[in-house]
Amino acid sequence: MKALKAFLDFLVISYIVFTVLLLTSVLNENTILDINSEEQVLLLYKAIVAVGGVIMFARLLANHLYVADLKHEQHLAQLKINGLKADLYEKRQEFRSNSYRPQAEEPEAEVRLLKQA
Incomplete structure (x- = not known):
């Protein structure tokens, strides 16, 4: 998509x-395109306007598609970030629940305390 945008x-x-060169008479349409009559010059300018409109429309569409593609990539990246954040949160919660267990749950510690008494 980026290559198409650059080409356009x-x-x-x-x-x-x-x-601009044609309109400022730096380039002469008579010598370049072998135009002899006023009607052919008018037809040339109409063709130039039509080609310009088509090129500009194609460029507009390519830019729109390029921006839509960038937004889609950003959305996918944001979804991946949200998934990673959720995984991290779950791992933190699991770590916290495992590390803050009361010592009474360990039967060996209770047996040692009873033997010492």
């Missing part, structure tokens, strides 16, 4: 440069 960005920049 390059395509948009090259389109803009070509259009």
